[in-house]
Structure formats: structure tokens, C-alpha cells
Amino acid sequence: DQQVKQNSPSLSVQEGRISILNCDYTNSMFDYFLWYKKYPAEGPTFLISISSIKDKNEDGRFTVFLNKSAKHLSLHIVPSQPGDSAVYFCAVVIGKLVFGQGTRLTINP
Amino acid sequence: ETGVTQSPTHLIKTRGQQVTLRCSSQSGHNTVSWYQQALGQGPQFIFQYYREEENGRGNFPPRFSGLQFPNYSSELNVNALELDDSALYLCASSFSGPYTEAFFGQGTRLTVV
Numbered sequence: 001d002q003q004v005k006q007n008s009p010s011l012s013v014q015e016g017r018i019s020i021l022n023c024d025y026t027n028s029m030f031d032y033f034l035w036y037k038k039y040p041a042e043g044p045t046f047l048i049s050i051s052s053i054k055d056k057n058e059d060g061r062f063t064v065f066l067n068k069s070a071k072h073l074s075l076h077i078v079p080s081q082p083g084d085s086a087v088y089f090c091a092v093v094i095g096k097l098v099f100g101q102g103t104r105l106t107i108n109p
Numbered sequence: 110e111t112g113v114t115q116s117p118t119h120l121i122k123t124r125g126q127q128v129t130l131r132c133s134s135q136s137g138h139n140t141v142s143w144y145q146q147a148l149g150q151g152p153q154f155i156f157q158y159y160r161e162e163e164n165g166r167g168n169f170p171p172r173f174s175g176l177q178f179p180n181y182s183s184e185l186n187v188n189a190l191e192l193d194d195s196a197l198y199l200c201a202s203s204f205s206g207p208y209t210e211a212f213f214g215q216g217t218r219l220t221v222v
Contacts, residue, residue: 004151032208043113043199043213044152051208089151095165096142097201097211099151 003027004092006100014108019077021103023090028071032093035064035075037086038102044089048075080107113202115214122221127188130217132200134181138212140205141183143175146197146216158183159205190221 005024013019025033031052036044050057050064050073057064063076077084085107091097114133122128134141140159144152154167158177172188181202187194197218201211 046210096154
């Protein structure tokens with residue numbers, strides 16, 4: 001039973017454009033969410049977080065939006081750069097981390 | 110400040126054997142967690158240790174066991190290896206608490222043949 005879902009296995013975006021990665025969750029009690037980026041042969045790297053008391057959090061080119069009524073969060077990357085090509089995971093913190101399946105983002109020159 | 114390091118980076122074992130994977134936590138972190146990542150999937154929680162005690166376990170059989178040492182480093186042990194245990198094993202360290210990020214090591218790629 002998947003508590004966190006990333007329904008797009010892959011996404012291709014042109015360099016300089018906006019990348020939008022989506023994530024849905026099942027439990028309205030979840031209140032702290034993280035995004036990680038993973039390159040091949042490396043562990044996941046923490047990108048950005050958001051708690052349920054906010055609906056937006058920004059860090060440079062990265063912005064996470066939280067829609068509690070829809071149980072949906074999204075990560076926006078603007079502008080997208082070739083180095084952003086990686087697998088992105090959303091996760092909820094419930095003592096442990098529960099991850100989505102990941103979305104492979106490819107930035108095309 | 111040192112990051113999370115894992116050893117070895119790659120390992121090949123035969124079905125039925127036992128394996129020990131090691132993790133050094135990030136300086137100052139008191140909680141370590143282990144995750145299994147199968148190909149094409151997100152990491153799955155195995156268990157977590159806080160101050161040398163297991164304080165959470167995922168849906169993994171008892172042949173997956175662990176230890177946390179006083180310096181907060183950790184081991185993951187897997188007995189009676191099965192082919193399906195082939196995966197990337199990730200160690201993550203963090204401060205205890207509900208609103209903290211976990212920082213991951215580079216992982217150990219285990220192949221069971």
C-alpha cells in the first residue's frame with residue numbers, strides 16, 4: 001500500500017525551462033515532507049523540506065508547494081540546468097522516511 | 110564536519126551466505142537508519158537505531174539485523190542471503206526528532222548470486 005506516490009516515472013525538460021515534479025500522499029495527518037535528489041552511484045541528497053504549517057518553501061531555484069486539501073506536493077525547479085538531471089524522490093517523515101518511487105528528470109540542452 | 114560514509118561500496122555474495130555492511134554517521138547525529146533500494150524503486154525503510162537501541166522496524170524479516178555503537182556508527186547484518194536481497198543499501202543519519210532531515214551515505218551495492 002503506497003503511502004507516497006510519484007506517478008510520473010520520467011520527465012524531460014529543456015534547459016532554462018521550469019521542471020515540475022509531482023507527489024501525492026494518502027494520509028492527511030502527514031505533516032513534514034522532504035525532497036531528495038539522487039545521482040547514479042550516489043546516495044540521495046537532501047534538497048528542500050516543507051511542513052504542513054506552510055504551503056510554500058523556497059531555496060534558490062527550488063520551490064516546494066504543498067496543497068493539503070489535495071494531499072499533493074510539487075517541486076519546481078527554475079531555471080532547469082543540465083546538472084539537475086537526476087532521480088527525484090519525495091518523502092514523508094513519520095519517524096522514518098517513506099519514499100515515493102521517484103521521477104527521473106532529464107534536462108535537455 | 111564529516112558526512113555519512115558506508116563500506117564497502119560494492120559486494121558480491123553467494124545465496125545462503127551472511128553479509129555485514131558498515132556505516133559511519135555524520136558528526137553529531139544520534140540516529141541512524143537503514144534503507145534498501147531495489148532497482149526502479151524508492152528506498153524502503155529497514156530499521157532505525159537511536160542511542161544504540163532499535164526504535165523502529167520496517168517490513169523486513171528477522172534475518173535483517175543491526176547494531177549501533179556508542180560512537181553512533183552502525184552495522185547492518187543480513188543472514189541466509191537470498192537472490193532478492195540484491196539491492197542498494199543506504200545508511201542515513203540524523204538528529205532525533207519529528208522534523209529533521211536525514212543525510213545519506215553513498216550506499217553499498219550488494220549482489221547475491
